Amino acid sequence: MIKNNYFLPLFAIPLVASSLVLNIPNAHSQTKNDDSNIQLLAQYAVPIAPLRISFVNGCSSAPIRIAVRFMNLSGQWETRSWYNFQAGRGQTHLEGTDTHNRLFYYYAESTDGSKLTWGGKDTFTAINGKNYGMRKVETSSPGDRTYTQTLNCPEHDKLAQNKQPQPQNQFDQPETGTLTNSLQQRVGGGYTRANVNLYRNGSLMIHGENISTKRTQGVRGTVNVVGVDRKGNALFVSEPFDIKTACGTWDKCPYHTLDFKEIKINPEIAQYVHKLDIYITERNGRTISEQFKRTISKSCSTYNNLPSPVRSAIGIQTGFSGCR
Incomplete structure:
Protein backbone atom coordinates (compact mmCIF):
# COMPACT_ATOMS: atom_id res chain seq x y z
CA MET A 1 0.00 0.00 0.00
CA ILE A 2 1.26 3.49 -0.85
CA LYS A 3 1.14 5.52 2.37
CA ASN A 4 1.78 8.96 0.92
CA ASN A 5 -0.74 11.08 -1.00
CA TYR A 6 0.53 10.93 -4.59
CA PHE A 7 -0.81 10.43 -8.08
CA LEU A 8 0.98 9.32 -11.26
CA PRO A 9 1.13 11.47 -14.36
CA LEU A 10 -0.12 9.61 -17.45
CA PHE A 11 3.23 9.59 -19.23
CA ALA A 12 4.79 7.63 -16.34
CA ILE A 13 2.32 4.71 -16.34
CA PRO A 14 3.90 2.71 -19.24
CA LEU A 15 7.37 3.18 -17.81
CA VAL A 16 6.34 2.10 -14.34
CA ALA A 17 4.36 -0.84 -15.66
CA SER A 18 7.32 -2.14 -17.70
CA SER A 19 9.62 -1.72 -14.76
CA LEU A 20 7.28 -3.66 -12.52
CA VAL A 21 7.18 -6.49 -15.00
CA LEU A 22 10.98 -6.63 -15.10
CA ASN A 23 11.26 -6.54 -11.32
CA ILE A 24 8.52 -9.12 -10.57
CA PRO A 25 9.40 -12.39 -12.45
CA ASN A 26 6.88 -14.47 -10.42
CA ALA A 27 4.40 -14.23 -7.54
CA HIS A 28 6.87 -15.60 -4.94
CA SER A 29 9.31 -12.72 -5.47
CA GLN A 30 6.66 -9.96 -5.17
CA THR A 31 7.07 -9.51 -1.41
CA LYS A 32 10.83 -9.10 -1.70
CA ASN A 33 10.44 -6.35 -4.24
CA ASP A 34 7.81 -4.22 -2.37
CA ASP A 35 10.33 -1.65 -1.21
CA SER A 36 11.86 -1.21 -4.64
CA ASN A 37 8.39 -0.86 -6.22
CA ILE A 38 7.40 1.87 -3.73
CA GLN A 39 10.65 3.71 -4.41
CA LEU A 40 10.02 3.49 -8.14
CA LEU A 41 6.44 4.83 -7.78
CA ALA A 42 7.60 7.67 -5.56
CA GLN A 43 10.23 8.62 -8.14
CA TYR A 44 7.53 9.37 -10.74
CA ALA A 45 4.64 10.55 -8.45
CA VAL A 46 3.56 14.20 -8.09
CA PRO A 47 2.72 15.42 -4.50
CA ILE A 48 -0.90 16.53 -3.83
CA ALA A 49 -1.15 20.08 -2.37
CA PRO A 50 -2.60 20.16 1.16
CA LEU A 51 -5.96 21.69 2.09
CA ARG A 52 -5.70 25.27 3.38
CA ILE A 53 -8.19 26.20 6.13
CA SER A 54 -9.48 29.79 6.24
CA PHE A 55 -12.03 31.63 8.40
CA VAL A 56 -14.13 34.79 8.06
CA ASN A 57 -15.44 36.74 11.05
CA GLY A 58 -18.86 37.66 9.67
CA CYS A 59 -19.77 39.05 13.09
CA SER A 60 -19.37 42.78 12.56
CA SER A 61 -19.96 43.67 16.21
CA ALA A 62 -17.56 41.38 18.11
CA PRO A 63 -13.95 40.18 17.91
CA ILE A 64 -13.50 36.42 18.19
CA ARG A 65 -10.83 33.78 18.70
CA ILE A 66 -10.71 30.36 17.04
CA ALA A 67 -9.27 26.96 17.93
CA VAL A 68 -8.88 24.24 15.27
CA ARG A 69 -8.28 20.47 15.56
CA PHE A 70 -6.96 18.89 12.36
CA MET A 71 -4.74 16.11 11.05
CA ASN A 72 -1.34 17.60 10.35
CA LEU A 73 0.84 16.73 7.38
CA SER A 74 2.54 14.01 9.44
CA GLY A 75 -0.80 12.22 9.90
CA GLN A 76 -1.23 13.15 13.58
CA TRP A 77 -4.26 14.91 15.09
CA GLU A 78 -3.27 18.32 16.44
CA THR A 79 -5.07 21.25 18.08
CA ARG A 80 -3.96 24.84 17.50
CA SER A 81 -5.26 27.91 19.34
CA TRP A 82 -5.92 30.77 19.51
CA TYR A 83 -6.36 32.60 16.21
CA ASN A 84 -7.67 36.11 16.92
CA PHE A 85 -10.02 37.85 14.49
CA GLN A 86 -11.15 41.44 14.82
CA ALA A 87 -14.84 42.19 14.20
CA GLY A 88 -15.69 41.87 10.53
CA ARG A 89 -12.30 40.48 9.52
CA GLY A 90 -12.38 38.92 6.05
CA GLN A 91 -11.05 35.62 4.75
CA THR A 92 -7.82 34.71 6.54
CA HIS A 93 -5.76 31.53 6.22
CA LEU A 94 -4.94 29.85 9.55
CA GLU A 95 -1.20 29.38 9.44
CA GLY A 96 0.03 25.94 10.44
CA THR A 97 -3.26 24.11 9.88
CA ASP A 98 -2.71 22.70 6.38
CA THR A 99 -3.95 19.13 6.10
CA HIS A 100 -4.46 16.24 3.68
CA ASN A 101 -7.59 15.17 5.57
CA ARG A 102 -11.10 16.17 4.50
CA LEU A 103 -12.22 16.61 8.14
CA PHE A 104 -11.37 19.21 10.74
CA TYR A 105 -13.01 20.60 13.89
CA TYR A 106 -13.28 24.11 15.27
CA TYR A 107 -14.45 26.08 18.30
CA ALA A 108 -14.78 29.89 18.42
CA GLU A 109 -15.85 32.43 21.01
CA SER A 110 -16.15 36.20 21.27
CA THR A 111 -13.51 38.08 23.25
CA ASP A 112 -15.44 41.26 24.10
CA GLY A 113 -17.50 39.80 26.95
CA SER A 114 -20.61 39.20 24.82
CA LYS A 115 -20.32 35.41 25.45
CA LEU A 116 -20.92 34.36 21.85
CA THR A 117 -19.73 30.83 20.99
CA TRP A 118 -19.52 28.67 17.88
CA GLY A 119 -18.94 24.98 18.62
CA GLY A 120 -20.58 21.59 18.93
CA LYS A 121 -20.35 18.09 20.38
CA ASP A 122 -18.60 16.32 17.53
CA THR A 123 -15.37 16.12 19.50
CA PHE A 124 -13.90 17.60 22.66
CA THR A 125 -10.40 18.90 23.20
CA ALA A 126 -8.59 20.40 26.17
CA ILE A 127 -6.89 23.77 25.86
CA ASN A 128 -4.99 25.01 28.90
CA GLY A 129 -6.87 22.56 31.10
CA LYS A 130 -10.36 23.47 29.85
CA ASN A 131 -12.49 21.23 27.61
CA TYR A 132 -14.12 22.73 24.53
CA GLY A 133 -16.84 21.14 22.40
CA MET A 134 -15.96 21.42 18.73
CA ARG A 135 -17.98 21.29 15.52
CA LYS A 136 -17.02 18.98 12.66
CA VAL A 137 -16.46 20.34 9.14
CA GLU A 138 -16.25 18.03 6.13
CA THR A 139 -15.03 19.57 2.90
CA SER A 140 -17.21 18.81 -0.09
CA SER A 141 -14.62 17.09 -2.28
CA PRO A 142 -11.26 15.34 -1.79
CA GLY A 143 -9.88 17.61 -4.50
CA ASP A 144 -10.63 20.86 -2.62
CA ARG A 145 -7.47 22.81 -1.91
CA THR A 146 -9.04 25.59 0.15
CA TYR A 147 -11.96 25.70 2.55
CA THR A 148 -13.41 28.84 4.16
CA GLN A 149 -15.66 28.79 7.22
CA THR A 150 -17.68 31.94 7.99
CA LEU A 151 -18.90 32.69 11.52
CA ASN A 152 -21.96 34.97 11.79
CA CYS A 153 -23.97 36.56 14.61
CA PRO A 154 -26.91 38.45 13.02
CA GLU A 155 -28.93 38.86 16.22
CA HIS A 156 -25.97 40.24 18.14
CA ASP A 157 -25.09 42.60 15.28
CA LYS A 158 -28.67 43.91 15.25
CA LEU A 159 -28.68 44.40 19.01
CA ALA A 160 -25.32 46.15 18.94
CA GLN A 161 -26.52 48.47 16.19
CA ASN A 162 -29.61 49.43 18.20
CA LYS A 163 -27.44 50.20 21.24
CA GLN A 164 -25.09 52.50 19.37
CA PRO A 165 -25.18 56.02 20.79
CA GLN A 166 -26.81 58.63 18.68
CA PRO A 167 -24.33 60.82 16.81
CA GLN A 168 -23.35 63.83 18.84
CA ASN A 169 -23.35 67.41 17.58
CA GLN A 170 -25.86 66.67 14.85
CA PHE A 171 -27.22 70.19 14.54
CA ASP A 172 -30.32 71.33 12.71
CA GLN A 173 -29.70 72.79 9.29
CA PRO A 174 -30.31 76.54 8.90
CA GLU A 175 -33.73 77.46 7.54
CA THR A 176 -34.24 79.37 4.29
CA GLY A 177 -36.88 81.74 3.00
CA THR A 178 -39.04 84.36 4.69
Whole structure:
Protein backbone atom coordinates (compact mmCIF):
# COMPACT_ATOMS: atom_id res chain seq x y z
CA MET A 1 0.00 0.00 0.00
CA ILE A 2 1.26 3.49 -0.85
CA LYS A 3 1.14 5.52 2.37
CA ASN A 4 1.78 8.96 0.92
CA ASN A 5 -0.74 11.08 -1.00
CA TYR A 6 0.53 10.93 -4.59
CA PHE A 7 -0.81 10.43 -8.08
CA LEU A 8 0.98 9.32 -11.26
CA PRO A 9 1.13 11.47 -14.36
CA LEU A 10 -0.12 9.61 -17.45
CA PHE A 11 3.23 9.59 -19.23
CA ALA A 12 4.79 7.63 -16.34
CA ILE A 13 2.32 4.71 -16.34
CA PRO A 14 3.90 2.71 -19.24
CA LEU A 15 7.37 3.18 -17.81
CA VAL A 16 6.34 2.10 -14.34
CA ALA A 17 4.36 -0.84 -15.66
CA SER A 18 7.32 -2.14 -17.70
CA SER A 19 9.62 -1.72 -14.76
CA LEU A 20 7.28 -3.66 -12.52
CA VAL A 21 7.18 -6.49 -15.00
CA LEU A 22 10.98 -6.63 -15.10
CA ASN A 23 11.26 -6.54 -11.32
CA ILE A 24 8.52 -9.12 -10.57
CA PRO A 25 9.40 -12.39 -12.45
CA ASN A 26 6.88 -14.47 -10.42
CA ALA A 27 4.40 -14.23 -7.54
CA HIS A 28 6.87 -15.60 -4.94
CA SER A 29 9.31 -12.72 -5.47
CA GLN A 30 6.66 -9.96 -5.17
CA THR A 31 7.07 -9.51 -1.41
CA LYS A 32 10.83 -9.10 -1.70
CA ASN A 33 10.44 -6.35 -4.24
CA ASP A 34 7.81 -4.22 -2.37
CA ASP A 35 10.33 -1.65 -1.21
CA SER A 36 11.86 -1.21 -4.64
CA ASN A 37 8.39 -0.86 -6.22
CA ILE A 38 7.40 1.87 -3.73
CA GLN A 39 10.65 3.71 -4.41
CA LEU A 40 10.02 3.49 -8.14
CA LEU A 41 6.44 4.83 -7.78
CA ALA A 42 7.60 7.67 -5.56
CA GLN A 43 10.23 8.62 -8.14
CA TYR A 44 7.53 9.37 -10.74
CA ALA A 45 4.64 10.55 -8.45
CA VAL A 46 3.56 14.20 -8.09
CA PRO A 47 2.72 15.42 -4.50
CA ILE A 48 -0.90 16.53 -3.83
CA ALA A 49 -1.15 20.08 -2.37
CA PRO A 50 -2.60 20.16 1.16
CA LEU A 51 -5.96 21.69 2.09
CA ARG A 52 -5.70 25.27 3.38
CA ILE A 53 -8.19 26.20 6.13
CA SER A 54 -9.48 29.79 6.24
CA PHE A 55 -12.03 31.63 8.40
CA VAL A 56 -14.13 34.79 8.06
CA ASN A 57 -15.44 36.74 11.05
CA GLY A 58 -18.86 37.66 9.67
CA CYS A 59 -19.77 39.05 13.09
CA SER A 60 -19.37 42.78 12.56
CA SER A 61 -19.96 43.67 16.21
CA ALA A 62 -17.56 41.38 18.11
CA PRO A 63 -13.95 40.18 17.91
CA ILE A 64 -13.50 36.42 18.19
CA ARG A 65 -10.83 33.78 18.70
CA ILE A 66 -10.71 30.36 17.04
CA ALA A 67 -9.27 26.96 17.93
CA VAL A 68 -8.88 24.24 15.27
CA ARG A 69 -8.28 20.47 15.56
CA PHE A 70 -6.96 18.89 12.36
CA MET A 71 -4.74 16.11 11.05
CA ASN A 72 -1.34 17.60 10.35
CA LEU A 73 0.84 16.73 7.38
CA SER A 74 2.54 14.01 9.44
CA GLY A 75 -0.80 12.22 9.90
CA GLN A 76 -1.23 13.15 13.58
CA TRP A 77 -4.26 14.91 15.09
CA GLU A 78 -3.27 18.32 16.44
CA THR A 79 -5.07 21.25 18.08
CA ARG A 80 -3.96 24.84 17.50
CA SER A 81 -5.26 27.91 19.34
CA TRP A 82 -5.92 30.77 19.51
CA TYR A 83 -6.36 32.60 16.21
CA ASN A 84 -7.67 36.11 16.92
CA PHE A 85 -10.02 37.85 14.49
CA GLN A 86 -11.15 41.44 14.82
CA ALA A 87 -14.84 42.19 14.20
CA GLY A 88 -15.69 41.87 10.53
CA ARG A 89 -12.30 40.48 9.52
CA GLY A 90 -12.38 38.92 6.05
CA GLN A 91 -11.05 35.62 4.75
CA THR A 92 -7.82 34.71 6.54
CA HIS A 93 -5.76 31.53 6.22
CA LEU A 94 -4.94 29.85 9.55
CA GLU A 95 -1.20 29.38 9.44
CA GLY A 96 0.03 25.94 10.44
CA THR A 97 -3.26 24.11 9.88
CA ASP A 98 -2.71 22.70 6.38
CA THR A 99 -3.95 19.13 6.10
CA HIS A 100 -4.46 16.24 3.68
CA ASN A 101 -7.59 15.17 5.57
CA ARG A 102 -11.10 16.17 4.50
CA LEU A 103 -12.22 16.61 8.14
CA PHE A 104 -11.37 19.21 10.74
CA TYR A 105 -13.01 20.60 13.89
CA TYR A 106 -13.28 24.11 15.27
CA TYR A 107 -14.45 26.08 18.30
CA ALA A 108 -14.78 29.89 18.42
CA GLU A 109 -15.85 32.43 21.01
CA SER A 110 -16.15 36.20 21.27
CA THR A 111 -13.51 38.08 23.25
CA ASP A 112 -15.44 41.26 24.10
CA GLY A 113 -17.50 39.80 26.95
CA SER A 114 -20.61 39.20 24.82
CA LYS A 115 -20.32 35.41 25.45
CA LEU A 116 -20.92 34.36 21.85
CA THR A 117 -19.73 30.83 20.99
CA TRP A 118 -19.52 28.67 17.88
CA GLY A 119 -18.94 24.98 18.62
CA GLY A 120 -20.58 21.59 18.93
CA LYS A 121 -20.35 18.09 20.38
CA ASP A 122 -18.60 16.32 17.53
CA THR A 123 -15.37 16.12 19.50
CA PHE A 124 -13.90 17.60 22.66
CA THR A 125 -10.40 18.90 23.20
CA ALA A 126 -8.59 20.40 26.17
CA ILE A 127 -6.89 23.77 25.86
CA ASN A 128 -4.99 25.01 28.90
CA GLY A 129 -6.87 22.56 31.10
CA LYS A 130 -10.36 23.47 29.85
CA ASN A 131 -12.49 21.23 27.61
CA TYR A 132 -14.12 22.73 24.53
CA GLY A 133 -16.84 21.14 22.40
CA MET A 134 -15.96 21.42 18.73
CA ARG A 135 -17.98 21.29 15.52
CA LYS A 136 -17.02 18.98 12.66
CA VAL A 137 -16.46 20.34 9.14
CA GLU A 138 -16.25 18.03 6.13
CA THR A 139 -15.03 19.57 2.90
CA SER A 140 -17.21 18.81 -0.09
CA SER A 141 -14.62 17.09 -2.28
CA PRO A 142 -11.26 15.34 -1.79
CA GLY A 143 -9.88 17.61 -4.50
CA ASP A 144 -10.63 20.86 -2.62
CA ARG A 145 -7.47 22.81 -1.91
CA THR A 146 -9.04 25.59 0.15
CA TYR A 147 -11.96 25.70 2.55
CA THR A 148 -13.41 28.84 4.16
CA GLN A 149 -15.66 28.79 7.22
CA THR A 150 -17.68 31.94 7.99
CA LEU A 151 -18.90 32.69 11.52
CA ASN A 152 -21.96 34.97 11.79
CA CYS A 153 -23.97 36.56 14.61
CA PRO A 154 -26.91 38.45 13.02
CA GLU A 155 -28.93 38.86 16.22
CA HIS A 156 -25.97 40.24 18.14
CA ASP A 157 -25.09 42.60 15.28
CA LYS A 158 -28.67 43.91 15.25
CA LEU A 159 -28.68 44.40 19.01
CA ALA A 160 -25.32 46.15 18.94
CA GLN A 161 -26.52 48.47 16.19
CA ASN A 162 -29.61 49.43 18.20
CA LYS A 163 -27.44 50.20 21.24
CA GLN A 164 -25.09 52.50 19.37
CA PRO A 165 -25.18 56.02 20.79
CA GLN A 166 -26.81 58.63 18.68
CA PRO A 167 -24.33 60.82 16.81
CA GLN A 168 -23.35 63.83 18.84
CA ASN A 169 -23.35 67.41 17.58
CA GLN A 170 -25.86 66.67 14.85
CA PHE A 171 -27.22 70.19 14.54
CA ASP A 172 -30.32 71.33 12.71
CA GLN A 173 -29.70 72.79 9.29
CA PRO A 174 -30.31 76.54 8.90
CA GLU A 175 -33.73 77.46 7.54
CA THR A 176 -34.24 79.37 4.29
CA GLY A 177 -36.88 81.74 3.00
CA THR A 178 -39.04 84.36 4.69
CA LEU A 179 -41.37 83.26 7.48
CA THR A 180 -44.89 84.69 7.67
CA ASN A 181 -47.88 84.31 9.95
CA SER A 182 -51.07 86.14 10.82
CA LEU A 183 -53.65 86.14 13.60
CA GLN A 184 -56.94 87.89 14.34
CA GLN A 185 -58.35 87.88 17.86
CA ARG A 186 -61.15 89.59 19.75
CA VAL A 187 -59.95 92.35 22.06
CA GLY A 188 -62.05 94.86 24.02
CA GLY A 189 -64.81 96.38 21.87
CA GLY A 190 -63.63 94.78 18.61
CA TYR A 191 -60.67 92.79 17.41
CA THR A 192 -56.95 93.03 16.71
CA ARG A 193 -55.26 91.70 13.60
CA ALA A 194 -51.49 91.07 13.19
CA ASN A 195 -49.39 90.07 10.19
CA VAL A 196 -45.72 89.26 10.80
CA ASN A 197 -42.72 88.52 8.58
CA LEU A 198 -39.25 87.35 9.62
CA TYR A 199 -36.37 87.75 7.18
CA ARG A 200 -33.22 85.70 7.60
CA ASN A 201 -31.15 88.84 8.12
CA GLY A 202 -32.98 89.23 11.45
CA SER A 203 -35.58 91.81 10.43
CA LEU A 204 -38.96 91.12 12.09
CA MET A 205 -41.80 93.16 10.57
CA ILE A 206 -45.11 93.47 12.45
CA HIS A 207 -48.20 95.02 10.82
CA GLY A 208 -51.05 95.57 13.31
CA GLU A 209 -54.68 96.72 13.19
CA ASN A 210 -57.16 97.59 15.90
CA ILE A 211 -60.76 97.68 14.77
CA SER A 212 -63.62 98.66 17.07
CA THR A 213 -67.12 97.37 16.54
CA LYS A 214 -68.70 98.91 19.67
CA ARG A 215 -70.16 102.38 19.92
CA THR A 216 -68.41 103.42 23.09
CA GLN A 217 -65.72 100.75 23.65
CA GLY A 218 -62.32 100.94 22.02
CA VAL A 219 -59.63 98.36 21.19
CA ARG A 220 -56.13 98.40 22.68
CA GLY A 221 -54.42 95.34 21.25
CA THR A 222 -50.76 94.39 21.89
CA VAL A 223 -48.71 91.90 19.84
CA ASN A 224 -45.84 89.64 20.88
CA VAL A 225 -44.01 87.29 18.48
CA VAL A 226 -42.13 84.13 19.53
CA GLY A 227 -39.68 82.38 17.20
CA VAL A 228 -39.63 78.56 17.49
CA ASP A 229 -37.20 76.00 16.05
CA ARG A 230 -37.96 72.57 14.54
CA LYS A 231 -38.05 70.91 17.96
CA GLY A 232 -40.50 73.43 19.42
CA ASN A 233 -37.86 75.35 21.41
CA ALA A 234 -38.54 79.06 21.88
CA LEU A 235 -35.56 80.97 20.47
CA PHE A 236 -36.70 84.57 21.04
CA VAL A 237 -39.65 86.63 22.17
CA SER A 238 -40.19 90.12 20.78
CA GLU A 239 -40.77 93.15 22.89
CA PRO A 240 -44.49 94.01 23.10
CA PHE A 241 -45.88 96.05 20.22
CA ASP A 242 -48.77 98.28 21.37
CA ILE A 243 -50.89 99.03 18.33
CA LYS A 244 -52.48 102.47 18.30
CA THR A 245 -55.76 102.48 20.17
CA ALA A 246 -58.97 102.32 18.15
CA CYS A 247 -61.89 104.28 19.68
CA GLY A 248 -65.54 103.32 19.82
CA THR A 249 -67.56 103.95 16.69
CA TRP A 250 -69.38 106.95 18.32
CA ASP A 251 -66.14 108.53 19.54
CA LYS A 252 -64.43 111.31 17.65
CA CYS A 253 -61.06 109.40 17.34
CA PRO A 254 -60.56 106.67 14.67
CA TYR A 255 -62.29 103.35 15.28
CA HIS A 256 -59.84 101.62 12.88
CA THR A 257 -56.09 102.09 13.34
CA LEU A 258 -53.13 100.71 11.39
CA ASP A 259 -49.63 100.48 12.86
CA PHE A 260 -46.24 99.07 11.95
CA LYS A 261 -43.06 98.13 13.80
CA GLU A 262 -39.69 96.60 12.89
CA ILE A 263 -37.78 94.61 15.53
CA LYS A 264 -34.22 93.40 15.06
CA ILE A 265 -33.49 89.74 15.86
CA ASN A 266 -29.94 88.41 15.95
CA PRO A 267 -29.31 86.93 12.46
CA GLU A 268 -27.69 83.85 14.06
CA ILE A 269 -31.03 83.12 15.70
CA ALA A 270 -33.14 84.04 12.67
CA GLN A 271 -31.39 81.35 10.61
CA TYR A 272 -32.85 78.60 12.81
CA VAL A 273 -36.40 79.84 13.37
CA HIS A 274 -38.86 77.35 11.88
CA LYS A 275 -42.15 79.10 12.67
CA LEU A 276 -43.57 82.24 14.26
CA ASP A 277 -46.14 82.17 17.05
CA ILE A 278 -48.26 85.31 17.61
CA TYR A 279 -49.75 86.34 20.97
CA ILE A 280 -52.35 89.12 21.13
CA THR A 281 -53.42 90.64 24.45
CA GLU A 282 -55.05 93.82 25.65
CA ARG A 283 -52.01 95.80 26.74
CA ASN A 284 -50.55 92.78 28.55
CA GLY A 285 -47.59 92.24 26.28
CA ARG A 286 -45.02 92.92 29.00
CA THR A 287 -46.22 89.87 30.94
CA ILE A 288 -46.00 87.66 27.83
CA SER A 289 -42.48 88.87 27.12
CA GLU A 290 -41.18 88.24 30.65
CA GLN A 291 -42.84 84.83 30.79
CA PHE A 292 -41.08 83.59 27.63
CA LYS A 293 -37.74 85.09 28.66
CA ARG A 294 -37.85 83.05 31.86
CA THR A 295 -38.73 79.91 29.90
CA ILE A 296 -35.88 80.44 27.44
CA SER A 297 -33.33 81.19 30.17
CA LYS A 298 -34.19 77.94 31.98
CA SER A 299 -33.97 75.64 28.95
CA CYS A 300 -31.69 77.22 26.34
CA SER A 301 -28.59 75.35 27.62
CA THR A 302 -30.29 72.09 26.53
CA TYR A 303 -30.77 73.20 22.92
CA ASN A 304 -28.24 70.64 21.68
CA ASN A 305 -29.72 70.73 18.20
CA LEU A 306 -28.27 74.21 17.75
CA PRO A 307 -24.60 75.23 17.39
CA SER A 308 -22.96 76.93 20.35
CA PRO A 309 -22.81 80.40 18.67
CA VAL A 310 -26.58 80.28 18.18
CA ARG A 311 -27.18 79.36 21.81
CA SER A 312 -24.92 82.23 22.87
CA ALA A 313 -26.89 84.62 20.65
CA ILE A 314 -30.12 83.40 22.24
CA GLY A 315 -28.70 84.22 25.66
CA ILE A 316 -27.70 87.72 24.58
CA GLN A 317 -31.08 88.34 22.95
CA THR A 318 -32.85 87.15 26.11
CA GLY A 319 -30.51 88.87 28.55
CA PHE A 320 -29.27 85.58 30.04
CA SER A 321 -25.64 84.40 29.90
CA GLY A 322 -26.13 80.70 30.64
CA CYS A 323 -27.26 79.45 27.22
CA ARG A 324 -23.83 78.28 25.98
